[in-house]
Amino acid sequence: MVENTTSGPKQPHSMKQTRSQRQAAKIIDATSMGWKLILFKIVVLGLLCATAVYAALVLFMNDRWLIGSLVVLGAVALTWIYLQRGALPAKYLAPGLVFLLIFQIFVVLYSGYVAFTNYGTGHNSTKEHAVHAIMLQTQDRVPDSPTYQLSVFEEAGELLTSDELYFAVTTADGTAMIGADEQPLEPLEGAVLDEGRVVAAEGYELLSFAELLNRQQEVTNLVVPISEDPNDGYLRTQDGQRAYQYTSRYEYDESADTMTNTETGEVYRDTGEGAFANESGEQLMPGWQINVGMDNFVRAVTEDSIRGPLIYVTLWTFAFAFLSVATTFILGLFLAVVFNDRRMKSRKYYRLVMILPYAFPGFLSALVWAGMMNQEFGFINNVLFGGAAIPWLTDPWLAKLSILIVNLWLGFPYMFLVCTGALQAIPEELSEAAQMDGAKPFQAFRSIKLPLLLTAIAPLLISSFAFNFNNFNLVYMLTGGGPRDVSAGVNVGSTDILISMVYKVAFVGSQADYGLASAFSILIFIIVGTISVIAFRKTKSFEELN
Amino acid sequence: MQDSQVSLRRPFRRWWRETGWRHLVGAAVVLFCVFPLVYVFSASLNPGGTLITANSLFSNFSLDSYIELFNRPQQPYAAWFLNTLFIGLSASAGSVLLGALAAYAFSRMRFTGRRFGLITLVLVQMFPQLLAMVAIFLLMLGIGEVFPAIGLNSQIGLIMVYLGGALGVNTYLMYGFFNTVPTSIDEAARIDGAGHARIFFTIILPLVSPILAVVALLSLVGTLSEFVIASVLLRDPERQTLAVGLYQFISQETSQNWSIFAAGAVLAAIIPVALFLLLQRYIVSGLVAGSVK
Numbered sequence: 001m002v003e004n005t006t007s008g009p010k011q012p013h014s015m016k017q018t019r020s021q022r023q024a025a026k027i028i029d030a031t032s033m034g035w036k037l038i039l040f041k042i043v044v045l046g047l048l049c050a051t052a053v054y055a056a057l058v059l060f061m062n063d064r065w066l067i068g069s070l071v072v073l074g075a076v077a078l079t080w081i082y083l084q085r086g087a088l089p090a091k092y093l094a095p096g097l098v099f100l101l102i103f104q105i106f107v108v109l110y111s112g113y114v115a116f117t118n119y120g121t122g123h124n125s126t127k128e129h130a131v132h133a134i135m136l137q138t139q140d141r142v143p144d145s146p147t148y149q150l151s152v153f154e155e156a157g158e159l160l161t162s163d164e165l166y167f168a169v170t171t172a173d174g175t176a177m178i179g180a181d182e183q184p185l186e187p188l189e190g191a192v193l194d195e196g197r198v199v200a201a202e203g204y205e206l207l208s209f210a211e212l213l214n215r216q217q218e219v220t221n222l223v224v225p226i227s228e229d230p231n232d233g234y235l236r237t238q239d240g241q242r243a244y245q246y247t248s249r250y251e252y253d254e255s256a257d258t259m260t261n262t263e264t265g266e267v268y269r270d271t272g273e274g275a276f277a278n279e280s281g282e283q284l285m286p287g288w289q290i291n292v293g294m295d296n297f298v299r300a301v302t303e304d305s306i307r308g309p310l311i312y313v314t315l316w317t318f319a320f321a322f323l324s325v326a327t328t329f330i331l332g333l334f335l336a337v338v339f340n341d342r343r344m345k346s347r348k349y350y351r352l353v354m355i356l357p358y359a360f361p362g363f364l365s366a367l368v369w370a371g372m373m374n375q376e377f378g379f380i381n382n383v384l385f386g387g388a389a390i391p392w393l394t395d396p397w398l399a400k401l402s403i404l405i406v407n408l409w410l411g412f413p414y415m416f417l418v419c420t421g422a423l424q425a426i427p428e429e430l431s432e433a434a435q436m437d438g439a440k441p442f443q444a445f446r447s448i449k450l451p452l453l454l455t456a457i458a459p460l461l462i463s464s465f466a467f468n469f470n471n472f473n474l475v476y477m478l479t480g481g482g483p484r485d486v487s488a489g490v491n492v493g494s495t496d497i498l499i500s501m502v503y504k505v506a507f508v509g510s511q512a513d514y515g516l517a518s519a520f521s522i523l524i525f526i527i528v529g530t531i532s533v534i535a536f537r538k539t540k541s542f543e544e545l546n
Numbered sequence: 547m548q549d550s551q552v553s554l555r556r557p558f559r560r561w562w563r564e565t566g567w568r569h570l571v572g573a574a575v576v577l578f579c580v581f582p583l584v585y586v587f588s589a590s591l592n593p594g595g596t597l598i599t600a601n602s603l604f605s606n607f608s609l610d611s612y613i614e615l616f617n618r619p620q621q622p623y624a625a626w627f628l629n630t631l632f633i634g635l636s637a638s639a640g641s642v643l644l645g646a647l648a649a650y651a652f653s654r655m656r657f658t659g660r661r662f663g664l665i666t667l668v669l670v671q672m673f674p675q676l677l678a679m680v681a682i683f684l685l686m687l688g689i690g691e692v693f694p695a696i697g698l699n700s701q702i703g704l705i706m707v708y709l710g711g712a713l714g715v716n717t718y719l720m721y722g723f724f725n726t727v728p729t730s731i732d733e734a735a736r737i738d739g740a741g742h743a744r745i746f747f748t749i750i751l752p753l754v755s756p757i758l759a760v761v762a763l764l765s766l767v768g769t770l771s772e773f774v775i776a777s778v779l780l781r782d783p784e785r786q787t788l789a790v791g792l793y794q795f796i797s798q799e800t801s802q803n804w805s806i807f808a809a810g811a812v813l814a815a816i817i818p819v820a821l822f823l824l825l826q827r828y829i830v831s832g833l834v835a836g837s838v839k
Contacts, residue, residue: 037743058692088742089660092651096644096713103682103710104670110681119684335575344565350572352823357579359822361771363789364811367796368586371804377597379585409578417830470674473773477793499676499774506680507778517680524677532672 045082049075074098108525115296115518118274121511122286127270130288132182134259134276135230135248136223142233145245146172149197152212152219152240153178153204165207165215167224167235168198169243178204179224179235212240229254250284259284296519305489309501310520312485314527316400317497320475321468324407325461331408332415333453337445340423351420358413366477369406373478396494399479403495407474414464422456423449462535469528470499490516498524586808595805611809623810625784626791630770630814633701633787637708638766642758644709645716650746652717653724654732664721670714675707676774682707683778699781707775716761723757724750759828767818788814 052075059068078098081090117123125133148169155164168178168188176191176198190202200206212219219240226232226245233247250268251260259268259276268276268284275287300306335354339347357365372379373392381388392402426449434444475481481496481504490513491504498520506517558566589600593610615623651657652664675682683698686707690697697703727750735745751758773789780786786794792814796807822829 055693062692064692089651089655089657092647092655092746093663096648096709096717099644099706099710100670100713103685103707104673104675104678104714107675107678107681107685107710108673110685111678114681114684335571338568338571341565341568344568350576352826353576353579355822355826356583356819359819360583360815361767361789361818363771363773363793364815365582367792367807368582368811370796371597371600371807372582372585374597377601379601382598382601409582413579421830466672470676472676473771473789476773502677503679503774506683514680514684521677521680525673528672528677529669532669536668 041082045079049079111518111521111525114514115522116291116293117289117515118287118292118295119289119515119518120513123274123289123515125286125288127288130275130286131230131252131259132225133286134284135250135252136234138249139223139234139236139246140249142245142247148235148243148245150235150237150241150243151198152207153198153201154207156203156205165218165222166204167222167237167243168201168204169235170196170198176201179226181222181224184225184227185235207240216240292515296515299516300519300523303489305487306516309485309488309490309492312494313492313496313498313501316495317469320400320403320497321465321471323404324411324468324471325465327404327408328411328415328464329419329457329461331412332417333419335412335416336419336423340420351417354413354416356413357409358417362410363473363477365410366406366474369402369409370478373402393479394483396483399483399495403475403478406478407468407471410474411464411468418457418460419453422453425456426452462532466528466532469497469531470524471497472499472503475500476503498527586811589805589808590812592805595808596802597804600804600808611805612813615806615809615813618806620783621791621795622784623791626786626788627813629701629785630787630789631817633705633708633776634766634769636705637712637769638762640705640709641712641716641765642762644712645720645761646751646754646758647746648713648717649720649724650750652721654729664718667714667717671718673714675711679774679778682775686779698779699785701780701785704776704779707779708769708772712765716765720754720757720761723754727753756828759825763821763825763829766821770814770818 052071056068056071056075059065059071078094081087081094148171151168153166153168155166164180166178166180167185168176168191169185170176170193174193174196176188176193177185178188178191178198178201179185188198188201191198192200207215220236220238222236223246224235224243226235230248231251233245235243236246237243249261249263251262252258253260257270260266261268266278268278271277272290273283273287274290274292275283275285277283300310339350370393373381375381375389375391375394378392380392381390391398393399430448430452431441431444434448435441439447475495475497479493479495481500482493483495484491484493490501491509492501496504502517502520502524505513505520585600585603588603589595590611591604591608592599592606593608593614595606595611599605652660686698686703688697689703690699694700695702696706731749731753732745735749740749770787771789772787773793776787777790777793780790783791783794788810792807792810795803795810799807
């Protein structure tokens with residue numbers, strides 16, 4: 001970007017200052033800032049750096065080198081920005097930018113990444129974890145295996161310790177070994193043995209009997225691998241005193257990359273779909289996370305059980321957003337015209353009442369309306385329609401109508417307020433002049449005030465459209481997206497809009513499919529992006545920015 | 547009553563043609579606006595009431611449901627209320643501060659990338675954070691594995707996510723208002739020896755307080771009703787917000803404890819409604835400047 005040379009507000013910190021001016025500015029800054037502000041700055045930066053160092057240490061200890069380095073880089077950049085003179089815009093922008101970059105820009109890119117994976121229930125970890133998990137699920141105690149004398153430890157010290165538990169055992173030849181969840185047994189240095197049992201160890205603290213009882217659940221759930229090779233089996237305990245060797249029904253062959261069921265002899269192979277599968281296609285769960293390329297997008301457009309609902313939901317999202325804007329705008333404009341008459345008294349009170357639906361939290365309104373529209377017990381059927389059983393929320397078409405009615409209730413006050421504001425900004429003389437020339441009041445309104453009003457309100461209509469396009473709360477709280485479409489391959493109903501479909505695919509029910517949900521998100525990004533670029537082109541908002 | 551006085555001075559037909567019918571429209575609108583609110587208020591005063599008994603409006607008048615509301619171990623309403631206030635106030639204060647800092651930079655300084663930054667903010671505004679809810683969930687899951695205090699199921703984490711949306715939503719609105727404050731004020735202060743920080747905090751901020759109030763209020767109300775991200779991130783009932791808690795309340799018990807839900811809804815609505823009514827003048831100006839609830 002080129003240095004801006006337009007005549008906006010004056011340029012207090014442009015590069016074109018003379019040297020003496022810059023010196024003067026420095027002196028002013030230094031004298032006016034005061035020691036309190038400097039102290040504040042040092043304390044805040046100190047805290048920031050301390051947190052960053054701590055975070056980076058923890059991250060490095062967890063082998064997350066990339067993120068750890070980014071934390072360090074970020075902290076260095078922030079310190080540099082605030083410790084030097086100048087770079088004033090950066091000082092004011094940095095706090096907001098940090099959050100914007102992580103929680104708005106990064107997550108969008110991350111959605112893009114997730115959309116190309118099979119991340120979801122049964123596929124949320126690495127292959128190594130999946131092998132372990134399968135073996136853990138299918139364990140039996142090895143018959144006639146030796147009994148290990150067991151002691152349960154936790155890490156000693158205060159700083160940087162987790163509350164993880166460790167199993168310390170002695171092997172047949174008397175060496176002490178220690179291990180924990182996903183940490184295979186390894187020789188324990190500096191162990192003190194008493195009658196073949198480890199009673200003390202450097203860096204670890206023995207759990208007392210009371211603590212053992214207290215954390216019984218954790219102790220009995222702990223499974224410690226005997227060696228790096230998962231086929232060697234695991235140590236488990238029932239009482240915290242003795243441990244036994246358990247092995248899995250499945251055997252993992254690392255070189256052939258197969259899982260074999262030792263009872264039936266059936267072989268499961270890695271078929272490249274993120275899970276082990278046998279010849280008949282039966283998969284061992286859990287699987288692991290892999291990159292599936294365009295698979296999620298391909299599924300969305302080729303699988304009938306997904307494509308159908310997706311097209312339907314997209315069309316309804318557009319229809320819903322458009323009709324919501326249209327109905328609220330028409331009612332809001334009508335009321336604004338009706339109440340925009342100076343001869344009318346007590347307009348103030350009407351306006352006060354009309355703000356109420358807008359002020360009432362949206363999610364509560366939707367829940368209350370859902371109660372009133374209940375088919376059997378609701379107020380509308382029982383009182384207003386004298387006991388009729390109108391399926392307001394359970395019939396596919398009536399549910400759509402109900403959503404529009406409730407959104408009209410929620411949204412018309414906004415349009416009323418905005419239209420009133422815009423109407424009052426249009427000089428009254430214009431329509432008076434038209435009426436002098438013989439135009440009827442409605443004619444004068446339609447051909448003079450309305451066009452002026454529409455130009456003023458167009459940007460607000462666009463943002464209202466964008467808001468309703470993602471009006472999750474209303475749809476989810478009123479109908480839950482239902483009534484459900486049973487023929488669809490994903491959990492989706494006939495009032496679902498795109499955003500509520502994403503939520504349901506990712507978070508509702510027992511089967512989460514983050515990959516597919518992210519692919520849908522990306523689709524919404526593309527739609528919203530296209531609409532806003534067209535809208536901004538039309539309204540030329542970008543040109544006003546300077 | 548005022549209307550009848552008017553009709554004494556004007557012939558009835560003329561009064562009807564000029565303003566009378568407008569009052570008729572007004573009455574219909576008032577009815578439409580108010581009846582769900584009256585309904586929920588009446589239901590809250592009917593202890594032990596279900597959906598069906600709530601239909602006879604004001605048949606009972608007792609505050610027992612409000613008391614019962616605070617004595618349900620499964621649904622810790624008091625905790626939800628305080629959580630919502632804490633999260634809402636922190637996020638709103640943070641958003642105002644971050645937004646004001648950025649708006650000041652865009653309005654008063656000229657720097658490389660300024661126009662690009664403004665255009666980016668306008669574009670970012672079109673993409674609400676909830677579009678990326680899956681990624682936000684997975685990010686917080688990852689953060690939680692290393693730093694449980696700010697990861698999944700943490701309110702601090704949720705506030706941080708909300709702050710991520712602060713710049714996109716608020717800066718542009720504030721930027722417009724900052725531009726209406728004449729720069730000659732800054733210059734006068736600078737000549738008198740004030741540094742940039744002093745000018746910002748003691749001179750500019752008081753002058754733009756109307757827009758600060760609007761942004762604070764809108765982001766407070768927005769956070770109070772925010773459901774998607776809060777429901778995805780907060781897992782323990784003790785840590786949830788009103789939106790998440792009340793939704794689960796109603797989906798678990800459907801029509802059985804309608805009166806208690808209604809009491810919860812009335813209490814939850816008091817703060818936002820009161821704020822809206824008190825600050826309505828500011829809000830209307832903010833709305834016309836281009837913000838949606």
